[in-house]
Amino acid sequence: MxxxxxxxxxxxxxxxxxxxxxxxxxxxxxxLLFVEQFEINSTFGKVTGLEVGTAVTVAGLAAGEVLEITLPSRPSDRFHVRMRLREDVRHLIRADSTAGVQTDGIVGNAFIQISVGTDASPPVTAGDTITGIDPIEFADLIQEGRDTFRTVSQEIIDLQDDVSGAVAALTETVETANGVIENVGQDLETLTATGSRIATDVEGTIADLRVTVNDVGNGQGSIGRLLTDDTLYERLTGIGSEAQLAVRNLRETTDRARAAVEGFTGPNGTSQQISQTLRNTLAEVQEVTSDLAEGTEALKRNFLFRGFFRQRGFFDLDTISTQAYQAGILEGDDRTALRVWVDAGVLFAVDPDGVQRLTEEGRRRIDSVMADLVRYPRDSPLIVEGYADASEGGAPYLRSVDRAQLVRGYLLQRFRRQATLTDIMALGESAPDSPRGDGRWSGVALTLFVRNDALGAFANTSTR
Amino acid sequence: MATDRPAVELRAVSKSFGTRKVLDDVSLTIEAGRSICILGRSGTGKSVSLKTIIGLIRPDTGGVLIEGEDITGLSSRELSRVRKRIGFLFQYAALFDSISVGENVAFPLRRHSDLANDEIRSRASHLLTQVGLGREYDKMPSDLSGGMKKRAGLARALALQPPILLADEPSAGLDPVTAGEIDALLVTLKQQSSTTLIVVTHNIPSARTIADELVFLHEGRIIAQGAPAALDRSDIPLVRQFMTSEGAG
Amino acid sequence: MHLLVVVGEAARFAGRVIVESVRPPYEFRETLRQLFELGCRSVPLIAASGFAVGIVLSMHTRASLARFGAEALIPAGLAIALVRETGPLTAGLLLSGRIGAGIGAELGAMKVTEQIDALEATAVDSFRYLVVTRVIACVIALPLLTSLMNFTGMFGGYVAETSITGTPFQAYFRQAFTAIEFSDLIPATLKTMVFGFIIASVASYLGINTNSGTEGVGRASTQSVVASSILLIAANVLLVRIIFFFYPV
Known part of the structure; x- marks a missing residue:
């Protein structure tokens, strides 16, 4: 050797x-075994596709993996998921970041996507728990979709009656008018033609909708294509609010049509006046019918998803005006708003540098309010309404935003409320139902929108 | 060293391979410093008796004593200790063909002495010179002729200066001149040191040169034993026949 | 009956290898020499084969994955195939050819030319000196050679891939490692230690038990390759099963 x-x-x-x-x-x-790391936690109602070693991304960047999944101790608890992430992304993850389970395409691997937080929120520290958003499951979506489409069908039938009624009234009026005034004959002809065309169109649209509803109800149709889309949530919420708008427009248009026709059939007035009124009315009717056509078209595209999102509690408050909100748009026919008013004096204190913060007593107060509200289903949307009095100085609206955000943040952290089901509505000083009685309020109101069926059951229980 | 004890003693040794009895109740005592030749026809157990002495073959019954110590029941480690005292020249030399001739000779020294490399080399070289292969140190065994291999094998067997040397057919397959050289080496060895020699051969002239005493094996048994001169007068036909032959390889 | 005896003997042989390999003193120098003979000298064979296998695998992976428009997965697919199974098994089979035949022939030749007896006669434990050293060298060499095969395989894949798409070296290797876990690399590489044990033990067993001359040497060599290949493939099934038990996928 x-x-x-x-x-x-x-x-x-x-x-x-x-x-x-x-x-x-x-x-x-x-x-990432050779870079500095930290651990962070999140909770999920279900952990479809998650396992130890599942990748975790932060705003799409591969940043770590799942370390441990702990079972909930009882059915109402959530799965606890411990993750290990590289230290250098920590500053992007803030207290209001959320973790969601996502899937790489329709058959791909599951992974956890953590969203970057907002600049204003403090960065997380190791061991923190951020809000977890449950994955949408294919089967669930279809099941919930079926229920939704049943509701939708009913609404379509109701709407059909309204619209048919309006169109019938329109046609009838026009025919009556025909007998009264000769020189508007040509307009009338046009109008009659338009009226019957709209009637056919609306009926056609509604028939189409029925077919689509049946198809989707049977598991066919275009919903499958939607599910593969990464931006499912955003698109669906968008479509939902559009659909709401479309229905509202359609109803308004119908009402305007009625009003227009009623105005014409009024008994008094000279021929000249009648003639002028009729022209005005006809112009208005024409405008209305074109609106009606447009509304129907919008409805055709979006109507399907409205009830679905209302039932699930997904909504986009950005698209709702404060007036519409206060008019009770979120309640609809099937939900009741349970509102608890809390005064700012209890909740907040102002630091010397002018920043508001939640006081210890305020927290206790919110805890006790929530103690009453936790009896209702967890998936009920909770809106923190912020109010601020002009007498407090500064801009009431901004102050109300701050207040609502502080309380919401506390709710997410303390009660593990789902972020998507917990939102704020800054209402400035306008509070029509305020217990103060002067239509104003300073503080917040916690408003839980509870489904009427759930409300009844629980209400009975609580009164016993 | 216990000089009063015989160097090698076989006590009623029997060995069978399958149904064939190769050694049948063989008893033989060889005093230290003596040299004996074991003679006999091919396949009569001569080689087996040598391998039994060094423990390569364990007898079925009987005992093998080396300098008074029975080796039949020894562990391999204890056996190693005994074997270092015995040199063995194989019939075809059995040089390790993966190392050079010199390293073959040096091998036992490397394994069993604490000598420095230079010292081992010079000793191996000296041993090779003694057997007339002084210039062949770095050749590979495959480059040597049969006689040279045997001489190298002898040098290796002597490397540890063993008091007992076993040689299996040292002159078989060699031309008479070379065979004579090997015999001469053995005689020199016997004369210069008091090595106990046990040589298996069927070459009677060699045996006469080397041995103090001859042992005849036939069908696993010792049929005659004694000095060459005595055996010349043996009344056993086989022995007489052997003794009168010129016994080429 | 004969088969049972052979299996029983071989199992005892393997057991003895394990026991002897952990018991001092160690044949360090000889192990090193075997590591050279069995390990270093297999490097060109393994490197060249790995390279070729890598190119071929890459072409196949490309053909399959391109059908699904999944060209981006080629490096990862190739790496997984190589690391998990192709590398270890191909290396094992190639080496059972080269090393198995070598050991079988070498030990067989040593047996029939009495070199093994000569070792024993020199007070060397031939089992420890010849068998244990080879088994240890093989057990060490196999994972190393497998790693080499994995690397040259991936390099072959890289060459094939870059000639088509011009993928840069770093990007290729980074992509290749996106799909490999510790549980892919470590057990698959370490299981070749078992391959090494099988190859060297089987070949040594057959070599040492060679009996009938030169013809027997050839037979020992051939049988070594056949027996160790078959055992290796069978053991692989078992090992993969065990690996899946501990690292379920």
Whole structure:
């Protein structure tokens, strides 16, 4: 065994070990074993596709993996998921960041996507728990979709009656008018033609909708295509609010049509006046019918999803005006708003530098309010309404935003409310139902929108 | 060293391979410093008796005593200790063909002595010179002729200066001149040191040169034993036949 | 019956290898020499084969994945195939050819030319000196050679891939490692230690038990390759099963 051979053996062993070691290093590098890391937690109602080692991304960047999934101790609890992330992304994850389970395409691997927070929120520290958003499950969506479409069908039938009634009234009026005034004959002809065309169109649209509803109800149709889309949530919420708008427009248009026709059939007035009124009315009717056509078209595209989102509690408050909100648009026919007013004096204190914060007593107060509200289903939307009096100085609206946000933040953290079901509505000083009686309020109101069926059951329980 | 004890003693040794009895109740005592030749026809257990002495073959019954110590029940480690005292020249030399001739000779020294490399080399070289292969140190065994291999094998067997040397057919397959050289080496060895020699051969002239005493094996048994001159007068036909032959390889 | 005896003997042989390999004193120098003979000298074979296998695998992976428009997965697919199974098994089979035949022939030749007896006669434990050293060298060399095969395989894949798409070296290797976990690399590489044990033990067993001359040497060599290949493939099934038990996928 000479030196040369010994050296060759040495080289052989070293190179072999080096190659093996390089492999290990590359894997370890990918799994971030060699960079500084921290741990963070989140909770989920279900953990579809999650397992130890599942990738975690922060705003799409591969940033870590799932370390541990702990079972809930009882059915109403949530799964606790511990994750390990690279330290250098920590400053992007804020207290209001959320973690969602997502899927790489329709058959791909599950992964956890953590959203970057807002600049104003403090960065998380190791061991913090951020809000978890449950994954949408294919089967659930279809099931819930079915229920929704039943409701939708009913609404379509109701709407059909309204619209048919309006169109019938319109046609009848026009025919009556025909007998009264000759010189508007041509307009009338046009109008009659338009009226019957609209009637056919509306009926056609509604028939189409029925077919679509049946198709989707049976698991066919276009919803499947939607599910594969990454931006499902955003698109669906968008469509939902559009649909709401469309229905509202359609109803308004119908009402205007009625009003227009009623105005014409009024008993008094000279021929000249009648003629002028009729022209005005006809112009208005024409405008209305075109609106009606437009509304129907919008409805055709979006109507399907309205009830679905209302039932699930997804809504986009950005698209709702404060007036519409205060008029009770979120309540609809099937929900009741349970509102608890809390005064600012109890809740907030102002720091010397003018920043508001939640007081210890305020927290206790919210805890006791929530103690009453937790009896209702967790998936009921909760809106923190912020109010501020002009007498407090500064801009009431901004102050009300701050207040609502402080309380919401506390709710998310303390009660693990789902972020998507907990939102704020800054209402400035306008509070028509305020217990103060002067239509104003300073503080917040916690408003839980509870489904009427759930409300009844619980109300009965509580009164016993 | 216990000089009063015989160097090698076989006590009623029997060995069978399958149904064939190769050694049948063989008893033989060889005093230290004596040299004996074991003679006999091919396949009569001569080689087996040598391998039994060094423990390569364990007898079925009987005992093998080396300098008074029975080796039949020894562990391999204890056996190693005994074997260091015995040199063995194999029939075809059995040089390790993966190392050079010199390293073959140096091998026992490297294994069993604490000598420095230079010292081992010079000793191996000296041993090779003694057997007339002084210039062949770095050759590989495959480059040597049969006679040279045997001489190298002898040098290796002697490397540890064993008090007992076993040689299996040292002159078989060699031309008479070379065979004579090997015999001469053995005689020199016997004269210069008091090595106990046990040589298996069927070459009677060699045996006469080397041995103090001859042992005849036939079908696993010792049929005659004694000094060459005594055996010349043996009344066993086989022995007489052997003794009168010129016994080429 | 004969088969049972052989299996039983071989199992005892393997058991003895394990026991002897952990018991001092160690044949360090000889192990090193075997590591050179069995390990270093297999490097060109393994490197060249790995390279070729890598190119071929890459072409196949490309053909399959391109059908689904999944070209981006080629490096990862190739790496997984290589690291998990192709690398270890191909290296094992190639080496059972080279090393198995080598050991079988070498030990067989040593047996029939009495070199093994000569070792024993020199007070060397031939089992420890010849068998244990080879088994240890093999157990060490196999994972190292497998790593080499994995690397040259991936390098072959890289060459094939870059000639088509011009993928840069770093990007290729980074992509290749996106799909490999520790549980892919470590057990698959370490299981080749078992391959090494099988190859060296089987070949040594057959070599040492060679009996009938030169013809027997050839047979020992051939049988070594056949037996160790079959055992290796069978053991692989078992090992993969065990690995899946501990690292379910």
């Amino acid at each position: 000479n030196r040369m051979r010994s050296a060759l053996v040495g080289a052989f062993v070293l190179v072999g070990l080096l190659l093996f070691g390089t492999g290990l290093f590359l894997i370890g590098d990918r799994r």
